[in-house]
Amino acid sequence: MSTTPFPVDSLDVNLLKSSLVNVSKANDKLDYWLAMDYASYAIDVIKRSYLLHVLENRAHAYCQTYQYDAAIRDAHEIVSIEPTSNTGHLILADIYTIQGKQKKAIKAYDAAMQNIRLLFSSSPPTSSDNNNPNQHSTAMQQLMKAKKWAIEQDMKRIDFVSILPPELSNSIFEKLDQNSKLTCLDVAKHWRDTTLMEFSTVWSTMAIHDDDYNYIYYEAVDVGEDYMTLEQRKKIELLPHIAAHIHQLIIDKDHRDVRSRYIENFNAGCMNNIRSLQIKSKIALQNIPALFLESLMMTGIPGLGDRLTELALHLEEITIDPDHVIGINEVLDTAPHLRRLVYHSVQLVLNINYDSTAPLPSIKDILDRNHYYKNTHPLVSLEIATQEPTTREVMKPILKRCSQLQYLRISNYHGDISELLESNSPYLEILIVDFDNPVSYDSPFLYNENANHMKRFQWKENMDVYGAKKNNTTSSLHRDHYGLKELYGPWDMMDDLEKPNYIPSLILNNLNTLEIIDIFDFPQVHRNHHVHHSPLRMIDLKKLSISFMNLHHPMARLFINSIPLFPALTTLNLEAGHDLRYVIDILLALQYPLQSLKFSLVTNDDHDNQDNRGINQNEHLIRLFQHYASLSSPSPDISDSSNLITQRTLKTLQLVDFAQILTDDVLYALSSIKTIDNITIETSSPHITTKGLYTMFQRLSGSLSHVELDGLGIIENKDIIAMGDILQSLTHIKLVQLSNITVYGVIALMEKAVQLKELVVIRSLYLREKEHDGLKQFARMKGIDYKANP
Incomplete structure (x- = not known):
């Protein structure tokens, strides 16, 4: 961009000095009106005579150092000082041209030409005016020529996306995050309508979160919950166009317009391909979220039919009127084809009568489709988290109804769950109770075919469509090929506290299938209790974690003694309280090393265990x-294949x-x-x-x-x-x-x-x-x- 030479020679310092002196004298004489006039005159002289040239030269310097945003700010400042002048608009156009932003340059040229028209119409020139018709005409011609050049350059842009094969551009677009996809929609209407909106797999997931950025307030509403971000508003406006493509929908925003728009699309049958639905309601104002959920239960979810297979309801932070409570049995009735349910609430509510005394269905009943759907539910994955304790009495009818469960996660559970699971959950593979740490496979929803844990929940090849094992009886459904594979939780979830040597059935009956055991909170028992069981043999156990272990608890000791009988063991985590010397002696005797170890070093004042003192613990670690x-x-004498x-x-x-x-x-x-x-x-x-x-x-x-x-x-x-x-x-x-x-x-x-x-x-x-x-x-x-x- 070109600049006007700075008018150093024409700088009249005396004029400015006299103006400032006049301001001071007027103030001294208390003639404030005159002081304001002198000051305004001085400011006008400074702005129009010198500041414009300073800003123009600084904008040029900014451009030369690639600080285009700063240069644009100076150009806008010039426009604000002389809005009827073309100078600021032309500088803006030059900056945008340098950046290759031809459309913005064209707008700047249009603004400059509009200024000339307004100036010409407001003060018709005479032959003696500086603003004579020839000058106006020349300036207009120059601007039109510059605008034409910018339009030509704009037409030369290359649409790289259209050059790519559709499959490749689709693949690239899929990998963008959601907000980047929304930004792409604003590039061009033709591209949006003919290309982007046709990528059905691109819009398979739609989420509105409270943590979306660029907050703006929505219609100056006085309700604290009702604000939307630019990204959220785009998603809402886009909804009718992509509703049929959405497979996973996440609503994590308590905004009344968000709720109403989703309900409208549900009721209109537009969102009829949803397989996975997550609803997180964090704020309750006049029961609006509760009524929103109730409307979903009555109209939205039933309309999805057998397509909805995953549902997550996070209601733990919402205050709901008792008349609007969404109970877990109501959810199961509303969505009879669910495979995975996440239910987080203040308390576990049933609120629909269910005959918990009815016996488990026989194989004949299971094969009878009508009986199956009337008395049981095909759920295979259930996660329950409540603020109030969940008891055995509440869980029993749920487990009995959902007898096909393979994955169960419960938080804030009180009591022994072993007997319930043994009698009601013959297919259970993964059990997590009061376990706060993340579990690797408990992340993406099941419909994501790329998820590694998808294999966990596929029906077995020798099972029919309802999960019943062919040619067998209900009582032995999981004894040979099925059984618990992963167990996470406190010891008291499965322990008879009156029998310290008691081996819970969850472990004893699944010795051949357990792959991961993570147990914590062993209760205190008298140190004279001794283990009266033979070591446990678990051929598939890969990971053993014992946290906050009581050294004298017989079952804790039994697990340590059994390590040599865990041939597949690769990971051992001992959090606290173990006899380090004893454990390391066992590890040294193994014929194979472990791949992952976690040790906790603790002080021990027990005089019968002097080896646990500091320096000896270090010596044991060094030995290992x-x-x-x-x-x-490896020894060079041993070949790689044999080593x-x-x-x-x-x-x-x-x-x-x-x-x-x-x-x-x-x-x-x-x-x-x-x-x-x-x-x-x-x-x-x-x-x-x-x-x-x-x-x-x-x-x-x-x-x-x-x-x-x-x-x-x-x-x-x-x-x-x-x-x-x-x-x-x-x-x-x-x-x-x-x-x-x-x-x-x-x-x-x-x-x-x-x-x-x-x-x-x-x-x-x-x-x-x-x-x-x-x-x-x-x-x-x-x-x-x-x-x-x-």
Whole structure:
């Protein structure tokens, strides 16, 4: 863009000086009206004579340094000073042309031409005027020529999307996030109507969340819940056009217009292909969300017929009038073909009569379609979370009705659930009770065919369409080929507390099928109780986690004793209270190493267990690590094909040092295991030094990709920067309670770790919300997923 030379020579300093002196004198004489006139005159002189030239030259400088937004702001400032002048509009047009934004340049030219027309019509020129007709005509011709050139350039744009094969452009569009798709819809009406709207798979998921950004207030309403973002409004306006394509619908927004528009489309039969529906209602104003849900139950969901297979109702934060409570049996009646139900509420409500005393259907009844749909429900996955405790009496009729369950997750459950499941859930494979940690397969909805856990819930090949095993009896449906595979929960969910040696039926009857056991909260028992059972043999058990284990509980001890009889075991997590020497002796005796280990180091004042004291615990760990190091370094005399043991060696190690006893010697020993790629060190031990950490990282630099450091107050900025230099394979790092790191250290770490994909920072003294926001912006530019919890 061209600029007008700055008029330094014509700068009349004396004129400005005299004007300012006149302002001061008028104020001294208390003649304020005159002072205002002098001041206004001085400001007008400054603006029209000099500020315009300064802004024009600065806009030019901004463009030369690619700061186009700043240049545009200066151009708009020029327009505001002289709205009837063409100068500001022409500068805007030049900036947009440089950026290739021809449509905006055309608008700027139109605005300039409009100014000329208005100026010409408001003051007809004479031959003596500066604004004579020839000048107006010349300026108009120049603008029209520039506009024509911009139009020609705009027509030369290449539509790369139309050049691509439709299948490829569809695939690219599918991978965009939802807000990016909405942005694409504004590019061109023809492209939107003929191309984007025809991509049915692109719109298979529609979600409106409260955390959508760019908030604007909606129609200045006085109800706190009624605001919509630009993205949310676009989604609502788009709804009638894509309703038939939606397979998964997520409503996480308590806005009355959102609710009414969805109800309209449900009632009109437009959204008749929905397979997965999630509703999250967080605010209750005059029971509007409750009535919305009630309307869905009466008209929307029944209209979906057998297409709706997944339903999630998150009602835990909503206050509903008792007359509008949505009970779980009402949900099951309304959606008789559901396969997965998530029901979160204040309490578990049945509210529809169901004969819980009726016996389980026989095979003949199950094969009878009418009887099946009248007395049972084909649900295979159920998740229940309530604020008020859920009891055995409430769960029994639900389990009896949903006898085909394969997945059950319950939160806030009180009592023993073993007998209920044994008698009512013969197909159950996964049980999760009061378990807060995430479970890997409990994420995407079932209709997503790419989800790994989809295989879990497919009907078995030797079962008919209703889930009944052919040529067998109900009582033995799952004893040979079916049974519990994954068990998560507290011990008291299945324990007879009066019998400390009691093995729950959930374990005893599923020894041949259990693959994962994660048990916590073993109750306290007298230390004189001893295990009277033979070791348990579980041929398929891959993962054993025992949290907050009471050392003297006989069943906890039984699990440890049985480790040699778990041939498939690869993961062992012992959270607290275990006899470390005893456990390590068992691990050393195994013929194979484990792939993942988690140990908690605790102090123990029991004088009969002196080996649990600090230095001895370190010695036991060193023994184990030295043994595993030898396994990770195969002998050259053994061929790769025969050395199968090295294919199954330690890769993940977590050390949680509650006793604060870890030493550099332990770090050195574990760093000899060259196969470790994931390590967690949680300690405040005074025996750990930065030199010990450096040595460990250097020895593992070729394999270590995941690192978590927690509570290590000795770590400073220079240390995490050195980690980024040393660990060239580092992709994921989590820093927890490192009080001496700052923004500088975190940025330098992201610069040094060239392969870093995820960085998590939790509870750091010098990093607050403002600092984390800046770090997120920097991480986004580096392609790093940054997460923080101040």
